[in-house]
Amino acid sequence: MIPAAFDYTRATTVDEALTALASSDDAKILGGGQSLLPVLRQRLNAPELIVDCSAIDEIKGIDAGGDKVTIGAGATHHAVMNDPAVKASVELLAQATETVADPQIRHRGTLGGSLAHADPRADQPPVALALDAEFTIAGPSGKRTVPASEFFIGPFETAVGEDELLVSVAFPKYDGWGSHYEKFNRTAQAWSIVGIAAAVRMDGGKIAEARIGLTNVGGTPVRATAVEQALVGASSMAEIAAAAERASDGIEPFADEDADVEFRKHLARVLTKRAVAKAAGIE
Numbered sequence: 001m002i003p004a005a006f007d008y009t010r011a012t013t014v015d016e017a018l019t020a021l022a023s024s025d026d027a028k029i030l031g032g033g034q035s036l037l038p039v040l041r042q043r044l045n046a047p048e049l050i051v052d053c054s055a056i057d058e059i060k061g062i063d064a065g066g067d068k069v070t071i072g073a074g075a076t077h078h079a080v081m082n083d084p085a086v087k088a089s090v091e092l093l094a095q096a097t098e099t100v101a102d103p104q105i106r107h108r109g110t111l112g113g114s115l116a117h118a119d120p121r122a123d124q125p126p127v128a129l130a131l132d133a134e135f136t137i138a139g140p141s142g143k144r145t146v147p148a149s150e151f152f153i154g155p156f157e158t159a160v161g162e163d164e165l166l167v168s169v170a171f172p173k174y175d176g177w178g179s180h181y182e183k184f185n186r187t188a189q190a191w192s193i194v195g196i197a198a199a200v201r202m203d204g205g206k207i208a209e210a211r212i213g214l215t216n217v218g219g220t221p222v223r224a225t226a227v228e229q230a231l232v233g234a235s236s237m238a239e240i241a242a243a244a245e246r247a248s249d250g251i252e253p254f255a256d257e258d259a260d261v262e263f264r265k266h267l268a269r270v271l272t273k274r275a276v277a278k279a280a281g282i283e
Helices: 014-022 036-041 077-082 084-089 091-097 103-108 111-117 125-130 225-231 237-248 261-280
Strands: 007-010 027-030 049-052 068-072 134-139 142-147 152-154 165-172 178-184 194-203 206-215
Touching: 014 027, 014 049, 014 134, 014 165, 027 036, 068 084, 077 084, 077 091, 077 103, 077 111, 084 091, 091 125, 091 178, 091 194, 111 125, 111 165, 125 194, 125 206, 178 261, 194 261, 206 225, 206 237, 206 261, 225 237, 225 261, 237 261
Parallel strands: 007 049, 027 049
Antiparallel strands: 068 165, 134 142, 134 165, 178 194, 194 206
């Protein structure tokens, strides 16, 4: 389909983008376009103004200074998954990003675009939630920081206001942690039916600390705190499997053409066991 008519402006700075957003009551941000363009073509949304932020260089960098890796919202998936600092200190993010769609989309799509779009099926939001990422958002009153626990509000809804722009995401460094992203999908390049992001810190052959995020088990990504607590001290596959049974605690999956509620809960438990075992190096 052909999108409805809209006005277009291309910003080259964050301030220009904010000024453009303030000029309209119905504007949408364009980053790489991998989320927005299909929506426009299907006329699921018909904004009066598109603000193209793909030329804003100040939101494309990756900085590993200090105790965090800060990634510009405009950094492409390809840049994120291949950055040495991300691979060394936030390996789970690199692993999840490698599973996003196909090479063409990974070269055009952006981390910030994916996170701000907040599709319940997306692969990177559960990583941000599990790893306690912090989101920096620019708006008319300046910049503010929002923790991942408060960023995802509902399906396709985040803490970013209509007159604001996500400019960066900061991840604490997890050097020395084991990690693995496990997803179940019916065909290559398809959305996750369920996805599990797992990171663990080992000490003396036992799991000393764990962080687990789930995707496509509800309207927002889910932090599996019950599993995290149950994993502490685990050193065998049997103990990991027992802890993974808690992955379905408190989640509210939906049924669709891919899976019913009970199957998604089953997948959450099975995939959590697999992801944690691989992250911990336990067979």
